[in-house]
Amino acid sequence: MAADNATTIFFALVALGTIGWGFVRARPYGKLGILTWLQSIILLAPWLLFFGLFSLGIYVNFALILFLFLMAAGVYIYLGRRLREMGQEEMLRERVARMLAEEKARADLKAEGDSVSPDRPGEHQPxxxxxxxxxxxxxxxxxxxxxxxxxxxxxxxxxxxxxxxxxxxxxxxxxxxxxxxxxxxxxxxxxxxxxxxxxxxxxxxxxxxxxxxxxxxxxxxxxxxxxSTNAPRVLTLPQQILAVGIFLVTVFTALERGGLQYGFELLESFDRLREALPIGLGLVTILVGHELGHWFMARRHQVRLGFPFFIPSWQLGSFGAITRFESVLPNRSVLFDISLAGPAVGGILALVALGLGLVLPPGDLGIALPTPFFQGSLLVGTLGRLCLGGQLQDATVMLHPLFVAGWLGLVITALNLVPLGQLDGGRIVQAIYGRKTAGRTTIAAIVFLIVASLSNPVVLYWAILAVFLQRQQERPSLEELTEPDDNRALWGLAALLLMVLVLLPFTPSLASRLGIGAPGGILSLM
Structure with a gap:
C-alpha cells in the first residue's frame, strides 16, 4: 500500500511538473504557443480532476466525468482547427517577411556594386x-x-x-x-x-x-x-548512462513484482530472492527480447536506434521502453517493420512463457491463482481453458511462476500496441494508414485510456506516461507517399488484434458458458 501511495504521488508530481514546464516553453511563442500547450492538456483536465479528487478520498459521479471528457474532446477538436488556421497565417507572414528581407539584401548589394555570391554547400551552418x-x-x-x-x-x-x-x-x-x-x-x-x-x-x-x-x-x-543537419539528435553519453541506470532499476522492479506475487517486498526480504527470480528474470527476458527485435530489424534496414529508456513499474515490473530513432527513415514500410519487430519478438516470448507456465508442473514455487482471473483476458482465458480444462471451474489453480511472467509480458506488449502516438501501435497505424488516420486513432486511444483508467490504476499510470511522453506522431519518412504492401497491412491488423484479445475481458455470461473461472467476478494480476 505504501508503494502504491508513493507511486501515485510521484506520477502526480511528474504530471504537474510537465504541465508547468510545457507552459514555460510555450510562452515565448505567444498566442500560438499557448494554444498549442492548452490543446496538449485539455483532454487530461477531467482526468486529472478525477485523479486529484480520488486521491483526496472524494468520489465524483462517473456520468459527470464522462460528460467532461466529451466536452474536453470537443474543445480539443476546436483548438486543433484554430491552430491550423493560425499556423497557415503565420507561415504566410513569415514568407512575406523573408521575401522582403531577401529583396532588400539584394538591392543593398547591387547598390554597393557587389554580386550575390552563395556559400559553398560545405560552408553552411544552419x-x-x-x-x-x-x-x-x-x-x-x-x-x-x-x-x-x-x-x-x-x-x-x-x-x-x-x-x-x-x-x-x-x-x-x-x-x-x-x-x-x-x-x-x-x-x-x-x-x-x-x-x-x-x-x-x-x-x-x-x-x-x-x-x-x-x-x-x-x-x-x-x-x-x-x-541534412536537420536530423534526429543522437543521445549524449550522460543520456546513455541514464538509460543504463534506468534499465537496472527496471530489473529490480521486475524482481520486486515477482516477490509481490508471493506476498513479500524484496527490499524487506532479500533472502527470498530465489522465489522472485522466475517471474522477474522471465519478465526481463521478454522486455529485452522486445527491444532486440526493434534493434535487429533497424540494423537490417540500416537505421540507427537510440538506447531504450525502460519505464519501471511496481504493478507490472515495467511498462516497456521508450526508443527513439536516431536517423531518418527511408519510407513507411521500414517504419512498419521496425515497429512491429519488437512486439512480435516480445509477444512470442511472452506466449512461450505463458504456455510453459500452463503445462509445466508448479514445483515448489507454484503460485495459486484464483480462477476468475482468467476471465480478465480473452486470450489468456481461452488458452487457460484449452490447457487446464475443468480445473478452471475450481476456486483456485496452481501454476508454474512462468505463467505470471508470460501474462505480465503479454500485458506490457498489448499496452505498447495501443495505437497512440509513438507507441509501437501508433507507429504501426501511421505506417499503414498514414498520418491523418494515426492522428485520429491517437485521440480515440487517449479517450479510451482515460475512461479505462477510472477503474484500473495501472492504466492510469500508463496513460499519463503515454500521453505526456509519446503522444506525438513519428517524424515523417523520406518518402511518405508509398503505402506498405498488403502482407504488412495484414500483420499490422494481427498485432492490433493481439492487443484487443489481451486487454479485452470476457463478459460474465460468456465466461460462464465456456466454463472459464469459478463464480465471483473478474480478478486481475495488476
Whole structure:
C-alpha cells in the first residue's frame, strides 16, 4: 500500500511538473504557443480532476466525468482547427517577411556594386531544427525568420533542376526554415520518382541537403528539401548512462513484482530472492527480447536506434521502453517493420512463457491463482481453458511462476500496441494508414485510456506516461507517399488484434458458458 501511495504521488508530481514546464516553453511563442500547450492538456483536465479528487478520498459521479471528457474532446477538436488556421497565417507572414528581407539584401548589394555570391554547400551552418515539426501537417509555433538561414540562390537553382515532367512538376516554391517547399504534381510511381530525384540531388549538391516526398494537409504530393543537419539528435553519453541506470532499476522492479506475487517486498526480504527470480528474470527476458527485435530489424534496414529508456513499474515490473530513432527513415514500410519487430519478438516470448507456465508442473514455487482471473483476458482465458480444462471451474489453480511472467509480458506488449502516438501501435497505424488516420486513432486511444483508467490504476499510470511522453506522431519518412504492401497491412491488423484479445475481458455470461473461472467476478494480476 505504501508503494502504491508513493507511486501515485510521484506520477502526480511528474504530471504537474510537465504541465508547468510545457507552459514555460510555450510562452515565448505567444498566442500560438499557448494554444498549442492548452490543446496538449485539455483532454487530461477531467482526468486529472478525477485523479486529484480520488486521491483526496472524494468520489465524483462517473456520468459527470464522462460528460467532461466529451466536452474536453470537443474543445480539443476546436483548438486543433484554430491552430491550423493560425499556423497557415503565420507561415504566410513569415514568407512575406523573408521575401522582403531577401529583396532588400539584394538591392543593398547591387547598390554597393557587389554580386550575390552563395556559400559553398560545405560552408553552411544552419540551425539544428527538428525535422518532424517542419514536415508535420500539425501546425506548431513558427520561430522568427532570423533563426533560420535561407537557401542560397545558387543552391536553390540546382535544387529546382532535380525536378522534371517525368518525376515531379513543381508549380510553387515556398521558402521554409532552412529549406524550401515545392508544391506541384507527381508523375509516375512515388518511390521511383523519389529515388531519381534524390539521386540527382546527391549528384549536384552532395550530402548537404535531404529530399522528402510527403503529402500536405490536403493530401497533395509535396517535395521538401532540408539540410541534412536537420536530423534526429543522437543521445549524449550522460543520456546513455541514464538509460543504463534506468534499465537496472527496471530489473529490480521486475524482481520486486515477482516477490509481490508471493506476498513479500524484496527490499524487506532479500533472502527470498530465489522465489522472485522466475517471474522477474522471465519478465526481463521478454522486455529485452522486445527491444532486440526493434534493434535487429533497424540494423537490417540500416537505421540507427537510440538506447531504450525502460519505464519501471511496481504493478507490472515495467511498462516497456521508450526508443527513439536516431536517423531518418527511408519510407513507411521500414517504419512498419521496425515497429512491429519488437512486439512480435516480445509477444512470442511472452506466449512461450505463458504456455510453459500452463503445462509445466508448479514445483515448489507454484503460485495459486484464483480462477476468475482468467476471465480478465480473452486470450489468456481461452488458452487457460484449452490447457487446464475443468480445473478452471475450481476456486483456485496452481501454476508454474512462468505463467505470471508470460501474462505480465503479454500485458506490457498489448499496452505498447495501443495505437497512440509513438507507441509501437501508433507507429504501426501511421505506417499503414498514414498520418491523418494515426492522428485520429491517437485521440480515440487517449479517450479510451482515460475512461479505462477510472477503474484500473495501472492504466492510469500508463496513460499519463503515454500521453505526456509519446503522444506525438513519428517524424515523417523520406518518402511518405508509398503505402506498405498488403502482407504488412495484414500483420499490422494481427498485432492490433493481439492487443484487443489481451486487454479485452470476457463478459460474465460468456465466461460462464465456456466454463472459464469459478463464480465471483473478474480478478486481475495488476
Amino acid at each position: 540551425t539544428d531544427v527538428s525535422t518532424p515539426d517542419a514536415l508535420s501537417p500539425q501546425p506548431l509555433p513558427s520561430l522568427p525568420p532570423a533563426a533560420f538561414k535561407a537557401v542560397p540562390p545558387d543552391d536553390l537553382q540546382k535544387i529546382k533542376g532535380i525536378f522534371g515532367i517525368d518525376t515531379f512538376f513543381a508549380t510553387e516554391t515556398i521558402p521554409y526554415q532552412d529549406g524550401v517547399i515545392f508544391k506541384g504534381n507527381l508523375r509516375g510511381e512515388a518511390q521511383v520518382s523519389y529515388e531519381r530525384m534524390a539521386t540527382k540531388l546527391q549528384q549536384v549538391l552532395g550530402d548537404y541537403y535531404r529530399l522528402y516526398l510527403v503529402a500536405d494537409p490536403t493530401d497533395r504530393p509535396t517535395a521538401i528539401v532540408l539540410p
